[in-house]
């Protein structure tokens with residue numbers, strides 16, 4: 001009985017996906033209908049169904065297009081999709097992850113990419129990448145304070161329990177950690193040659209370079225679940241390129257992260273004795289200028305928040321032309337620096353959750 005309910009749910013999720021996907025790909029309604037018949041029998045036989053490569057590829061792009069919090073969606077149709085559903089050995093999964101990093105990094109000319117591993121099967125424990133991002137700095141609690149990224153404290157502990165050891169610098173790249181079903185998780189250190197990093201400098205603050213601040217080039221989210229037509233891909237790491245503020249106004253600036261504003265203010269010779277000097281705001285702007293300057297200089301793709309907002313405006317227009325209703329999460333779409341200088345701040349968005357989409361994995365899953 002329970003399985004039957006599940007089958008109906010899956011069929012009900014497959015139907016609108018196949019219809020929309022096939023319409024967008026200019027397939028005939030008959031083709032969609034035939035395909036749905038085929039899916040129905042696959043579900044009856046096996047409890048699930050398999051996407052064709054075309055459905056997988058377009059479904060992943062639709063999921064990006066539906067990501068309400070993403071300001072970079074203009075480029076949704078240019079996502080490069082690697083189909084890694086056939087891989088079963090953990091060593092092959094590690095190789096595919098390294099290949100993703102290399103191909104997406106592309107020597108600095110970053111390519112938006114997703115690698116899709118096997119989907120969850122009914123009644124089986126899923127494949128999971130335990131990392132939040134494939135490349136991320138470790139964080140350690142020490143008696144003298146935190147070393148590295150405070151956002152990584154608990155994952156770093158997990159890695160150390162598995163036997164991994166970092167160098168205890170502020171920028172130790174964490175290992176890849178993969179878990180198949182109920183098997184113990186396995187880890188692999190990412191060879192240094194795969195990790196493109198950008199040393200931070202500022203054209204008018206030469207002393208900044210001496211601080212040894214850096215960030216990695218490519219943000220590769222690996223802890224979200226990709227849902228396409230009712231199928232759950234629990235391991236589907238994806239990347240775009242950075243918007244400067246993610247690094248300059250959050251990762252390096254937040255008090256609970258690298259907390260660099262007081263240092264920047266000092267390098268600028270600012271008076272930090274009173275908030276009314278706006279030393280934080282001035283430091284924030286120069287830190288963000290340094291991020292954009294350094295990535296440009298290193299030849300690593302990055303976008304400033306004004307250009308990103310303009311690109312999002314174009315996305316809004318294109319969606320309207322395509323007859324699709326735009327969805328968005330205003331609180332995430334506005335950039336954390338000078339939000340009111342962008343049109344996004346002055347616009348409201350419907351935060352409806354469309355399918356296909358990316359979802360957070362619930363804790364412990």
Ligand code: ARG
Pocket residue numbers: 072133219221239240241242243246247250251
């Ligand atoms: N905000 C995250 C970070 O700073 C990355 C999220 C994805 N960002 C992107 N540009 N695709 O690491």
